[in-house]
Amino acid sequence: MNPWQKSLEFVSISDIGLQRTNNQDSHQEVPAPTQKIWNRRGHIFVVADGMGAHAAGELASKLATDLIPNAYMKKTTLTPGDSLREAIQEANRMIHTKGNADEELRGMGTTCDALVLLPEGALIGHVGDSRVYRLRNSRWEQLTFDHSVVWEMQAQGLVPDANVQKNIITRGLGVIPEVEIDLEGPWPCQPGDIFLLCSDGLSGQFEDREAEMGKILSILPLREATQAMVDIANLRGGPDNITVTTVKYLGPQQAVGKYAEENPVPVATRTQLDAMPLPNWVWNIVVAAGVVFLLSLPLTFQQYGCGLPMLLVSSLLLMAFFLYLHLRKAPPAFTNHRLGRGPYRQYDARCDVPFLKTIQSLYAELRESVREQSSLRWSEIDAHEKRAKKACSEKRLVEATREYLLAISSIWRQLSGNEK
Numbered sequence: 001m002n003p004w005q006k007s008l009e010f011v012s013i014s015d016i017g018l019q020r021t022n023n024q025d026s027h028q029e030v031p032a033p034t035q036k037i038w039n040r041r042g043h044i045f046v047v048a049d050g051m052g053a054h055a056a057g058e059l060a061s062k063l064a065t066d067l068i069p070n071a072y073m074k075k076t077t078l079t080p081g082d083s084l085r086e087a088i089q090e091a092n093r094m095i096h097t098k099g100n101a102d103e104e105l106r107g108m109g110t111t112c113d114a115l116v117l118l119p120e121g122a123l124i125g126h127v128g129d130s131r132v133y134r135l136r137n138s139r140w141e142q143l144t145f146d147h148s149v150v151w152e153m154q155a156q157g158l159v160p161d162a163n164v165q166k167n168i169i170t171r172g173l174g175v176i177p178e179v180e181i182d183l184e185g186p187w188p189c190q191p192g193d194i195f196l197l198c199s200d201g202l203s204g205q206f207e208d209r210e211a212e213m214g215k216i217l218s219i220l221p222l223r224e225a226t227q228a229m230v231d232i233a234n235l236r237g238g239p240d241n242i243t244v245t246t247v248k249y250l251g252p253q254q255a256v257g258k259y260a261e262e263n264p265v266p267v268a269t270r271t272q273l274d275a276m277p278l279p280n281w282v283w284n285i286v287v288a289a290g291v292v293f294l295l296s297l298p299l300t301f302q303q304y305g306c307g308l309p310m311l312l313v314s315s316l317l318l319m320a321f322f323l324y325l326h327l328r329k330a331p332p333a334f335t336n337h338r339l340g341r342g343p344y345r346q347y348d349a350r351c352d353v354p355f356l357k358t359i360q361s362l363y364a365e366l367r368e369s370v371r372e373q374s375s376l377r378w379s380e381i382d383a384h385e386k387r388a389k390k391a392c393s394e395k396r397l398v399e400a401t402r403e404y405l406l407a408i409s410s411i412w413r414q415l416s417g418n419e420k
Contacts, residue, residue: 018238056108095174140214184340214349
């Protein structure tokens with residue numbers, strides 16, 4: 001049983017696209033297994049887009065999505081930001097080391113987006129041009145900065161010309177031994193917030209200014225919306241691998257089910273960090289002080305009797321106790337200052353007539369291209385089209401757009417043989 005079924009929904013899809021022979025994207029979803037672990041580490045979701053030769057790109061992205069959640073979850077004495085940064089840096093070093101050790105893997109790398117949901121909100125670790133978005137009500141926001149030549153030029157006030165390739169990135173995991181990592185957040189969560197992580201195989205096939213992905217997420221259930229976005233990316237050529245993870249925050253992250261009933265743990269309002277273990281130098285000081293005290297004890301007894309030795313013993317123990325409490329105190333998980341500079345782009349994601357016409361046109365083109373396919377279940381497709389036309393006549397934009405999207409997915413699902 002999923003302990004978060006009442007408070008969290010997430011869907012991931014990775015598609016090879018129409019023009020690639022292998023899938024170099026990877027993704028990983030690690031919801032906290034228990035309430036106690038969520039209170040300390042939250043949930044983590046990772047998407048990576050590999051670069052390099054076939055095997056190299058696949059390996060780089062797989063290493064990133066395997067290593068980052070595992071390392072992050074283990075670093076329970078660090079703040080979430082420090083833990084996430086170190087986890088991504090460890091993955092970077094591992095990918096770099098493997099790439100340099102094997103000639104066939106040389107030059108491999110990957111983008112990386114990691115989303116962590118914590119009591120304070122959403123924290124993001126980002127390298128490359130994969131993206132993280134948030135849909136809140138009708139506002140569609142890009143929370144990450146593309147590490148690409150185009151975005152870097154625009155940030156400097158320059159206008160890229162037609163010769164600048166949009167897919168050239170300026171940062172990636174594995175390229176150099178130490179990589180600069182962007183941290184964004186924490187962004188406080190509200191019920192209904194939807195986060196989307198994706199490779200550029202998805203975002204590159206949608207018009208940002210029209211907030212097309214945000215509009216799809218606003219009018220379809222999460223699973224259907226996620227599938228519809230992948231279908232449309234393929235309809236528009238599918239030139240790259242397509243990977244997307246959508247995460248919907250339904251409310252306070254309270255675990256339910258058998259575990260929660262037997263071991264009730266309240267929902268934390270702040271991330272709970274484990275206390276730092278005492279470093280060796282503290283124990284060395286205590287031992288050294290004890291040795292000095294014991295060596296000087298006979299002379300002290302001769303001169304002052306037992307009063308001064310007892311005072312020294314008490315003082316030493318008291319100092320050690322307060323030093324222990326100070327060093328064992330866990331630091332705050334976050335300061336009042338939000339990390340990063342996002343959101344970097346914001347758009348209106350309300351469904352409108354131009355978007356309806358765009359989806360209607362896509363459906364018409366797809367239907368025309370497959371009209372001779374007798375194996376398709378046309379009754380299902382026709383039913384969606386009929387409801388869409390009726391909604392159009394009654395000027396119900398959302399319903400009409402929804403039905404056309406479902407009709408597109410119905411056709412695509414049948415053509416691809418994916419009947420899930």
